Amino acid sequence: MGCGGPSFALVYLTLLIFSVTAYGLNNVLIGHMARSHDLLWVVTARGVFLGMIMLPLLLVADRQALQGDILLSVLPFLALACVAALGANLCQTFAVRHLPMAIAVAIGQALAALATLLLELSVGNGMPHMAELLAVSGVVAGVVILGWISGRDQPRVASAKPLWGVAAAAGFAICMASALVPLGVVSRSADPFFAAWGWEAGIGLCGLLALSLRQWHRPRPIMPPRIMLKVGLCASPTVIGTGAYTYATTLGSITVAGGVLSAMMVATAIFARILFREMLRPSQWMAIAATCTCLVLLGLAQRWWG
Numbered sequence: 001m002g003c004g005g006p007s008f009a010l011v012y013l014t015l016l017i018f019s020v021t022a023y024g025l026n027n028v029l030i031g032h033m034a035r036s037h038d039l040l041w042v043v044t045a046r047g048v049f050l051g052m053i054m055l056p057l058l059l060v061a062d063r064q065a066l067q068g069d070i071l072l073s074v075l076p077f078l079a080l081a082c083v084a085a086l087g088a089n090l091c092q093t094f095a096v097r098h099l100p101m102a103i104a105v106a107i108g109q110a111l112a113a114l115a116t117l118l119l120e121l122s123v124g125n126g127m128p129h130m131a132e133l134l135a136v137s138g139v140v141a142g143v144v145i146l147g148w149i150s151g152r153d154q155p156r157v158a159s160a161k162p163l164w165g166v167a168a169a170a171g172f173a174i175c176m177a178s179a180l181v182p183l184g185v186v187s188r189s190a191d192p193f194f195a196a197w198g199w200e201a202g203i204g205l206c207g208l209l210a211l212s213l214r215q216w217h218r219p220r221p222i223m224p225p226r227i228m229l230k231v232g233l234c235a236s237p238t239v240i241g242t243g244a245y246t247y248a249t250t251l252g253s254i255t256v257a258g259g260v261l262s263a264m265m266v267a268t269a270i271f272a273r274i275l276f277r278e279m280l281r282p283s284q285w286m287a288i289a290a291t292c293t294c295l296v297l298l299g300l301a302q303r304w305w306g
Helices: 005-034 039-053 055-059 068-098 101-122 130-152 162-189 192-217 225-235 237-248 254-261 264-276 282-305
Strands: none
Touching (some): 005 068, 039 055, 055 192, 101 130, 101 282, 130 282, 162 192, 264 282
């Protein structure tokens, strides 16, 4: 962990707790909106709002890294990341329509970690250590158990189809892993602040383009501005979560931070219970806790032996 002793460690962990809490609250609020409104409109309104509120990030971005040649070279990667992230968000919001919010987040996060690991291996990062394989096996087992338990549950509402929710959570993982790789190229080649802003704003822009095409092909009712603003406010905890997480990584290990961040699935379950009385069975809580633990162990194994 970073220098500064116990005080820095306390600040580091406090920031991570803030981040986990904010992301968990965002998952629940956006999930609630997705259950009652058009998915594409919800995802688009979220991206547009975050793109606007995160504009100040460009003031602290490296001006030299945003010059014409560099910017043009990374735009294709940013576009790919935004399109993939739009797909990931649509899959995630679809999953929460058919699964308890915490289950959808847990399955999606766990599979995203596995998909990212597979992508890293495919680009020649070498074979994983035995400890990594054991942690991966635990994550896979947790996902299988969560999917099996949830698939046998009675649907939350009559129209819910749990197995469709599990499939959508898997789609989220594939799309998110596909988004993070090109986003990493943008962060390293240009500027991480520009990448963070461009990613969220780009999701909103891609959503607007998709909405335009859909309206041209098959017109649907437009989301009222009042609902758009409500979606934006529901997404606002993301700003706190991202800010706290980003600052925490300057004080301590990125790997440990990523492992702690996996606890957002637990925060999601708690907020879903408090705000919307969404119940989980003890077996589901145990599966979430086991999956979260294996994700933390996977992050630590990648740090020590990766």
